[in-house]
Amino acid sequence: YDLEVLAQRLAANRIFRVAFLATLEGMDGSTPIWEQST
Secondary structure, three states: OOHHHHHHHHHHHHHHHHHHHHHHHHHHOOOOHHHHOO
16 A cells, blocks of 8 residues: 555545544534543
């Protein structure tokens, strides 16, 4: 793997995870994990 490609894939995966968790948070109304950890 080229490092640049790998970095882009990781960034896209992180964005997807955050969006997915935000969707779940919006459905059940709980506090998102990334807000609890701050």
